[in-house]
Amino acid sequence: MEAFSFSGKHVLITGAGSGIGRLMALGAARRGASHIVLWDLNLAGIKAVAEEISALGVKASTHKVDVSQRASVIAAASAVSEEIGHLDVLVNNAGIVSGKSFLELEEKDITSTFGVNTLALFWTIQAFLPGMLERDSGRLVSIASAAGIAGSTKLTDYSGSKFAAVGVMEALRAELREAASSVSALTVYPFYINTGMFDGVKSSSPLLRIQNQDVATAKILDAIESPRRELFLPGMVYSVRIFRLLPAAAFDWIADAFGINKAMKNFRGRKK
Template sequence: MALLGLEMTNQMYTLPENQEFPNSFFPIHNRFEDCHQSHIMFDLIASPVDHCFLQRIGRQIAINFAEQGDLVLWDVDSAGNKETAQLVRKFGVNVWTYTCDVSNRQKVYTLAQRVKDEAGTVTILVNNAGIVSGSYFLDLSDEKIMKTMGVNTMAHFWTLRAFLPDMIKNNQGHVVTVSSLVGEGGIGGMSDYSASKCAVKGLHESILRELHMYRSNVKCTVVCPYTVNTGMFNGISVKYQFLLPFITPEYVGKKVVQAVLTDTDTLYLPPYIFIAVFLMHSLPTNVQLAIENFLNANEAMKSFVGKR
């Protein structure tokens, strides 16, 4: 039942921004062909307060991956999960849906075994769950901090421990970690969110190096997007936003799939944002702060009204 009709090689292809994959780009033979069943597994979201994030980024990634193979969808919101399943079934693929709070370690392990028994081998794992509190550090409660870290960070550990061993055993697979641009450095009003995204970026880099050390053919991709127009960050106010407008979920979904197909290990969205990241890390802290003050970056979350 391996429906992933694509050949994933170690060679990276650089595609123009608007170029689509031609229908004949990937031959029917694929590197997952030795698996009895190959599926793409998403943990879409782990908290009902962030349902909008599911509806936009997670759903768009699932829709784009539906053109490549069968899907397993995890979500704490069963109704939203079923809606996503209905959309992706239009592509003629098999879809399994499960309700799960991925911050709960035991629930993840229990459900992972069900997935293996009912759906088969998970070939691509997409860790996409995320929430944001939108509070400055002194306004954060212990509960908010623990919830953010549980959903945004610890869930990655639990799903990786559940599914990565089989990928390594089969010497094939791909792990997608959705981080954030603020995972490259802190920003005011996002101490818990930024810390959680920095953590998963570091987790990705460590796992990638361990896989390389063991000469494994399992691949890893970390996605570091700028603010996505999902409603998750409604109300934030940054000066000169026209210079760097919000990106769309459709754009993110398309680019994530392209990154997996080309074995890209780090994906910045939009790609040119990497230049800003590099320059900021190269500058003294006082210069960084001056630039952030000019852009009102550390004050932006004061007007935050997104899903809390």
């Protein structure tokens, strides 16, 4: 895939009402996108972001969507197609975390987490990929997580949903290659970011610091504008792939030594 530019592009971001979704929407507008579509359950949040985008002289539209619900996605996707015609960039960013240990998880925690973090990829990509294939152009982005390549305490539902999202994106990349399509896919693996979603989390390793949301967003936008297929934030997260070559006992020892399994101890998360 050739390098790609936001200039003149139609961009849709899910979970755009706060955190890096909001920052990516503003960043894409500053980088020249011509229309940003903002999806979130939090309508007040995306309305405020749309005002910030309009102030930059870029068109923005808002849709209250529950991305875990196929019917909600299909209805909003058809409204988007009517409004802007085609879509160039789809960023699956909406995500939730319960932060509970395995036996504390209630049924709703598990189904909601998989609904938002995994199933939403099927609903949104099935809605917009046909148009991208027809135009032989488009960029599919998924904000997965470092927890999508390494499991840790209090993240069994989250980690399982993000491992699944990573698998969906990898298999989809294979299908796009097989179809010799110019539509490309990018999976992002961030360590913790200071958006509020993981408030209370502590990192005990100087090699794995909590990421600054503005810096992380700029790197993600750079990666969307590049031919990259994967982005690890920070780059140290990539080492998980290398440590995986070791037997599980050694891999687990390294994860514990990095303090990965203590990080969620005082998790509070975003206040409702």
